Amino acid sequence: MTEQPLAGGHQTAEVVRVGDTVRRARDPGSAFAAQVLAHLEAAGYPYAPRHLGIDERGRDVLDFIPGTTTDHPSQRAPGAYALGGRMLRDLHAATAGHPLAGARECVIHGDPGPFNTIFREGLPVAFIDWSSCRPGDRMDDLGYLAWTWCVQAEGQVPIADQAAHLRELRDGYGDVSPERLVEAMIGRQEHIIEAETARLRTRDLPPRRRRHAEAAIAWATADRALVLRHRAMLLQ
Known part of the structure; x- marks a missing residue:
């Protein structure tokens, strides 16, 4: 299938869309992020992509969440x-x-800016890019x-x-x-x-x-x- 490059931020070497999935080059945080996403899916947390495995090229496979990121309040709706x-x-x-939280308060996303949040019709629907998630405060x-x-x-x-x-x-x-x-x-x-x-x-x-x-x-x-x-x- 056709690979469509996606914005990968400053740390990720490769992020592409393939059909209804996103493929991301793995990094030191990938294994932990996969565990966190599996736990969140099991817990019924609806604001994160599902981790679907690793593809034949060794990339993480996640489900694609339609929408856009935002960089200005004018792009966000009341209640966002x-x-x-x-x-x-x-x-x-x-x-x-x-x-997964170890001895800390909880697992934190680590980088939950609007550039790592998918919005639809001006409202946030999911946090993406979980490679910085970790135990924290x-x-x-x-x-x-x-x-x-x-x-x-x-x-x-x-x-x-x-x-x-x-x-x-x-x-x-x-x-x-x-x-x-x-x-x-x-x-x-x-x-x-x-x-x-x-x-x-x-x-x-x-x-x-x-x-x-x-x-x-x-x-x-x-x-x-x-x-x-x-x-x-x-x-x-």
């Missing part, structure tokens, strides 16, 4: 932020206390989701709208204070800045990966400055 929060909360609830996942979905230094989104989106997402997830969520967002921004700055010091870093690191630092730095500048409004 609350639903995104519930989707993440349900993931954490489905894995809390499970052996729910606030790390929620802080990253809140930042990447709600905070934008670019894109000409009024800060009042960003604050409203953040409140909606927080209410959708539930059981988290405004202060704790804002601190979690700042924590994720600082983690990106520190990690990518350290990566830039790596000798022989490929040019494409160097450009990604530089862009990630600029993005996180600008968004952190916005959060700090408008912290009072974001805490409402």
Whole structure:
């Protein structure tokens, strides 16, 4: 069957669509991700693709979820932020206390930005790209989701709208204070800045990966400055 290339982000060497499936080059997180997806399917979690095995070329096979990703609030419908929060909360609830979570709170997606979320008619329907999932703390996942979905230094989104989106997402997830969520967002921004700055010091870093690191630092730095500048409004 015809292979249709799909956007594979900055880490995945190959992602293609073949019929109703997606084929992804395997990476160090693939085996664990397959276990997590199998558990989520068994638990009835509806917001993730099914892992269907490994093809003859050694690639992961997942079911294809129709829809698009988003990069601006104008592409999202009313209720999208609350639903995104519930989707993440349900993931954490489905894995809390499970052996896959080890000694941590739960399994986290690890990269649940809108660029890794499929939307249909402006509403989120599934998280994709599970190669970063791992045992972790729910606030790390929620802080990253809140930042990447709600905070934008670019894109000409009024800060009042960003604050409203953040409140909606927080209410959708539930059981988290405004202060704790804002601190979690700042924590994720600082983690990106520190990690990518350290990566830039790596000798022989490929040019494409160097450009990604530089862009990630600029993005996180600008968004952190916005959060700090408008912290009072974001805490409402």
